[in-house]
Amino acid sequence: MSQALDTSPPTPAPVAPTPDDHDLAALAARHGLSVSGARPSLPAYVRRLWARRHFITAFSTAKLTAQYSQAKLGQVWQVMTPLLNAAVYYFIFGMLMNTSRGVEDFVPFLVTGVFVWTFTQSSIMAGTKAVSGNLGLVRALHFPRAALPVSFCLQQLQQLMFSMGALVVILLAFGVPPAASWVLAVPALVLQFVFNAGLALVMARVGSKIPDMAQLMPFLLRTWMYGSGVMFSIHHMTGPDSGLPSWVGPLLQVNPAVVYIDLMRFALIDSFGGGMLPDHVWAMAVGWALVAGIGGFIYFWKAEETYGRG
Incomplete structure (x- = not known):
């Protein structure tokens, strides 16, 4: 007599249900956990950035000190570089192309334009590589990433202060007397710094995603410079006798680079009168800065959690 064998499969052990993302998020919130590198709220981000203000100033000063550490003349190049640029522009535009025609105190006019423009140009270029060029720091330490482009702008402001000392000597050497209006250079520079920092933050985010932007920016900035009246007077070049359409002058004067350059010229150069300034120039300077x-x-803050990844 044969015995039948029970070949039915064994009953599988019950499988615990896999928690979904909502359950995991609720569990993390219940135990006070948060996503690593998550973007904080905007007010919290501002507070964290302010708390790192000493790091920002120390980092910018260290970068400025190390910039010419390998050069024989060292920090002298902080003044020599913009002066040499001004000398080249004076030879090409002032002498060969005669853009100095009709411009009183052309050398102070030109040097002021070169120094102020260099501040904006260098801030934007440094901002473009602020994140992509410091990935080791970004990935190693936790801090508000906006500290990097802001510190690079502060570095350029410190470098401008060295140049301003040379500019004062040039103004006095060419017979421009000190005046109470020189005080206006302070609010003009503060507004320009805010404007530069904003553009540096924009370009820092763009540059972190598109590394080739650092190669393209010199061409874009050079084009911007030629339309900003650095080497010539927009007031004279777009006057009634210029043959240009009447809308060209007002359009160029709305250019933020022109606004800050003209404000500095108005503050420092006695012959650059208020009639050469665009209407509502201070309102435009504040508006562009804001x-x-x-x-x-x-x-920049909206992409905070993406910097240094990928």
Whole structure:
């Protein structure tokens, strides 16, 4: 008599249900856990950035000191570089192309334009590589990433202070007397710094995603410079006898680089009168600073958790 064998498969052990993302998020919140590198709220981000203000100033000063550490003349190049640029522009535009025609105190006019423009140009270029060029620091330490482009702008402001000392000597050497209006250079530089920092923040985010932007920026900035009246007077070049359409002058004067350059010229050069300034120039300077500064900061903050990844 044969015995039938029970070949039915064994009953599988019950499998615990896999928690979904919502359950995991609730579990993490219940135990006070948060996503690593998550973007904080905008007010919290501002507070964290302010708390790192000593790091920002120390980092910018260290970068400035190390910039010419390998050169024989060292920190002298902080003044020599913009002066040599001004000398080249004077030879090409002032002598060969005669853009100095009709411009009183052309050398102080030119040097002021070169120094102020260099501040904006260098801030934007440094901002473009602020994140992509410091990935080791970004990946190793936890801090508000906006500290990097802001510190690079502060570095350029410190370098401008060295240049301003040389500019004062040039002004006095060419017979421009000291005046109470020189005090206006302070608010003009503060507004320009806010504007530069905003653009640097924008370009830092763009440069972190598109590394080739650092190669393209010199061409874009050179084009911007030629339309900003650095080497010539927009007031004279677009006058009634210029043959240009009447809308060209007002359009060029709305250019933020022109606004800050003209404000500095108005503050420092006695012959650069208020008639050469665009209408509502201070309102435009404040407006450009607020639009670029606030807009650039928010634009950079929105991608805070992505910097250094990928």
